[in-house]
Amino acid sequence: MVCNVFKILDENKIKQLCIKEYTMVKITYGEYCYKVISSFNENIYETIIDDDLNETKITKRNSCYIEPHGLMTKFRNKYFEHKNFLEEDYWSLKNEYYGFNYDLELQLIFKKHFSEQDLLDYLGIIPFTPSVMINISPDWSNLKRSNTNKVNILKTIFDLYMKEQWYEKWEYVIENGSSGDHIHLHAVCKMNTKRLKSVESHLKRGNHSQQLKKYAKGLKGMEGIIKGSSIQKVFLRTETLVDDKLKYLHEDTKPEGHKNQSVIKDGYIVGCL
Numbered sequence: 440m441v442c443n444v445f446k447i448l449d450e451n452k453i454k455q456l457c458i459k460e461y462t463m464v465k466i467t468y469g470e471y472c473y474k475v476i477s478s479f480n481e482n483i484y485e486t487i488i489d490d491d492l493n494e495t496k497i498t499k500r501n502s503c504y505i506e507p508h509g510l511m512t513k514f515r516n517k518y519f520e521h522k523n524f525l526e527e528d529y530w531s532l533k534n535e536y537y538g539f540n541y542d543l544e545l546q547l548i549f550k551k552h553f554s555e556q557d558l559l560d561y562l563g564i565i566p567f568t569p570s571v572m573i574n575i576s577p578d579w580s581n582l583k584r585s586n587t588n589k590v591n592i593l594k595t596i597f598d599l600y601m602k603e604q605w606y607e608k609w610e611y612v613i614e615n616g617s618s619g620d621h622i623h624l625h626a627v628c629k630m631n632t633k634r635l636k637s638v639e640s641h642l643k644r645g646n647h648s649q650q651l652k653k654y655a656k657g658l659k660g661m662e663g664i665i666k667g668s669s670i671q672k673v674f675l676r677t678e679t680l681v682d683d684k685l686k687y688l689h690e691d692t693k694p695e696g697h698k699n700q701s702v703i704k705d706g707y708i709v710g711c712l
Contacts, residue, residue: 447687448574448671449697450616450623469542471558472549478505478562479515479530496526511561514552568607568632570675571642572684575651576623577664586615589622590703592661597624599654600647601710605638607631608711612688619700627675627684631712642672 446453483501486494507515519530538544549558559566575597579589590613601609611626630638641647648670656662675681686692690702 447572447625447673447697448576448669449625450621451576451578451669453671468550468555468558469546471555471562471564472545474503474562475511475549475558476519476530476532477501478503479507479519480504480528482528484527505561510552518548567678568630568635569639570627570629570681570684571606572671572673572675572687573611573626573628573647574624574671574673575626575665576621576669577655578666578669579622579664582660582664586620586622586703590706592658592664593622593624594708595658596651596654596661596665597626598710599657600650601628603650604712605631605634605641605647606712607633608709610685610688610707610709612708613703613706614699615701615703616699625688627681627688629681642674647672 478501480501481504482498485497485499487497488494515530518533518536520533522529522531532541532545532548536544536548538547553561575593577589577593582589584592593613597611606628607630609626609628611624611628613622613624615622648667651670652665655665673684675684687697688707690699693699
């Protein structure tokens with residue numbers, strides 16, 4: 440699969456963006472297990488060293504502490520025990536549950552009682568939902584209309600597509616290009632969490648392109664302004680990528696070579712379900 444993270448369809452051209460480091464990180468089930476264990480401990484301990492190299496141990500309240508409740512209380516008391524080592528109190532897995540592979544055994548114990556979603560709910564973590572960037576550069580060559588009309592046409596097409604509820608939140612901007620005469624659109628759309636798998640399938644199959652073409656065709660005289668080459672999608676699977684692409688929607692944070700002649704009044708739109 441071709442990665443378009445560093446390329447963007449702009450003014451009907453594929454332009455290069457500055458290459459940055461993007462780390463695709465997904466927290467594993469095992470890491471959530473350790474987060475839960477850490478939340479059992481009310482205190483954390485630090486050693487402070489002064490200018491004379493004297494060491495002083497201090498006790499601080501654990502900012503990640505969660506008072507166990509319900510099933511988690513019974514789980515903790517069954518599998519863990521409270522220990523004191525070097526004047527530090529902490530919860531530790533009971534020796535009888537230690538296996539050949541500690542990490543694996545720990546996860547197996549958790550999985551007997553909790554799904555990943557259970558752990559997320561307990562920790563109060565909202566999982567990251569992917570977004571997609573959709574760029575549209577229509578072919579206006581056979582259309583004799585003012586820029587104002589083109590802006591309204593493009594808004595109408597994109598808003599009709601947003602009503603299909605593939606996305607739960609979206610931001611888009613309609614721009615006029617470096618010369619001021621090429622109306623085009625950049626959008627960042629957060630996938631609808633309630634139908635995430637179908638949204639992924641919808642995009643991977645290119646059905647978003649078919650729908651945008653359909654809505655263009657439905658407007659009198661607009662058939663053919665949006666072609667396959669007029670649309671680009673880029674999956675955004677990290678918060679860093681989403682933040683980066685959202686910045687692209689604002690003129691003052693665009694990189695050189697991507698700026699427009701002017702900012703279109705009311706050209707920036709935010710929407711949600």
